[in-house]
Amino acid sequence: MTDDTAATTLPIIAVTMGDAAGIGPEIIVRALLDPEVASACRPFVVGDAGRLRAAAALQGVDVEIRAIAAPEEAEPAAGRIDVVDLGLIPADLPWGELSPVAGDAAYRYVATAAEFATAGRVDAICTAPLNKKALHAAGHLYPGHTEMLAALCGVEEVSMLLSTPRVRVIHVTTHVGLIDAIRRIEPGLVERTIRRGLKAMQDAGIDSPRVGVCAINPHAGENGLFGYGEEAEKITPAVERVAAEGHDVHGPLPADTAFFLASRGDYDLIVAMYHDQGHGPVKVLGIEAGVNVTVGLPVIRTSVDHGTAFDIAGTGTASHESLVVAVQQAVSMSRGAAARRVA
Incomplete structure (x- = not known):
């Protein structure tokens, strides 16, 4: 050449x-x-x-x-x-x-x-x-x-992905209020976001990315103790559909646990449900070297x-x-x- x-x-x-x-x-x-x-x-x-x-x-x-x-x-x-x-x-x-x-x-x-x-x-x-x-x-x-x-x-639809040396996170919702974000979250949107994240990781050279999907409520709802069943209604169906195709996708996970596991290398990508759920940990773990990627x-x-x-x-x-x-x-x-x- x-x-x-x-x-x-x-x-x-x-x-x-x-x-x-x-x-x-x-x-x-x-x-x-x-x-x-x-x-x-x-x-x-x-x-x-x-x-x-x-x-x-x-x-x-x-x-x-x-x-x-x-x-x-x-x-x-x-x-x-x-x-x-x-x-x-x-x-x-x-x-x-x-x-x-x-x-x-x-x-x-x-x-x-x-x-x-x-x-x-x-x-x-x-x-x-x-x-x-x-x-x-x-x-x-x-x-x-x-x-x-x-x-x-x-x-019509894109996702924000933040990448740092220690953790990557893609967002199901971003620039909307928290109440509006929870209303917008539904299995189809969660599934499309997971798939965009998988493709982004594969484009970056990770052939079989490990993906953790955050819950909405503390402790992923604690079997109905917190929230009104949002995890089972809005998130679990999407995770199950993508995982059934052989992808290494897990959730819904308590957000605090998910980001801890990602920071030590257990996950290549975390799917956050709303803006601050994803942005807060990213900015603590690596804002100086953080990169914002628009996926889709x-x-x-x-x-x-x-x-x-x-x-x-x-x-x-x-x-x-x-x-x-x-x-x-x-x-x-x-x-x-x-x-x-x-x-």
């Missing part, structure tokens, strides 16, 4: 710039110059070339920001970052301040990346953080990246598991390590897609 052939088989990763007033541009500059990132994929930014140059300058980073017209033009090169430049950010946009202009631009970066994804022109999307208030101020009323990408890709899209999507950090934006002090991990996770989960694209 020639060097040119090897390069074409590398996954093409679209990195959206996020909110330009936040730390996204700064961490992108450092992350995409990381030799491990540049050697593993063909990354490019969907964003604003001028803002990336400003982010590089304030950090004292010597880098060439090259504008490209299409994902296929992205080529890794030392000291260079490729960008599909939408030119939406004024040069005087303040760092660290809420801006509808930046909110609208963040939406358009994601929308452009979604167009590339649905056309099969990228193998994964990795998103820098956006600010929900800025997004909403610009008229884009989505709870976050997950729901926005689902709408842009024409997908026509393309892999990963993200850092932190926000725009307006308080330190523009100071050059933000850590880029989580973004490096997010890109690496996107690469790991999209190698099969890259091989199919080239074939």
Whole structure:
């Protein structure tokens, strides 16, 4: 295999710039110059070339920001970052301040990346953080990246998966209130979530993933002592259907026990029923290296598991390590897609 052939088989990763007033541009500059990132994929930014140059300058980073017209033009090169430049950010946009202009631009970066994804022109999307208030101020009323990408890709149902070195968790429900979450949980949704999690683990190279499914109530209901039979009604039928096909799936499990067992290696994936049930343990066990993965899209999507950090934006002090991990996770989960694209 020639060097040119090897390069074409590398996954093409679209990195959206996020909110330009936040730390996204700064961490992108450092992350995409990381030799491990540049050697593993063909990354490019969907964003604003001028803002990336400003982010590089304030950090004292010597880098060439090259504008490209299409994902296929992205080529890794030392000291260079490729960008599909939408030119939406004024040069005087303040760092660290809420801006509808930046909110609208963040939406358009994601929308452009979604167009590339649905056309099969990228193998994964990795998103820098956006600010929900800025997004909403610009008229884009989505709870976050997950729901926005689902709408842009024409997908009715997706799942949020959080991955850390010690535990991975996929959520049956996410950005809804607890009472609404319990109402939404039903065997079909639980089963579809388990299956999306199984596929995500297999895409990541775990051929026979071990999956633990959380209960809703303390102690998994304690045989009817807690709750109103939600486990038997909403969760058990889904677990039994998937397990009957030979998958290593167990539950409903008390959530505190499930996460303990996962942290020591007994499970590859935990299925959480609602937002805080899954997010709390993940953030305790590994937020610094946490990666947010959207499962069920026509393309892999990963993200850092932190926000725009307006308080330190523009100071050059933000850590880029989580973004490096997010890109690496996107690469790991999209190698099969890259091989199919080239074939």
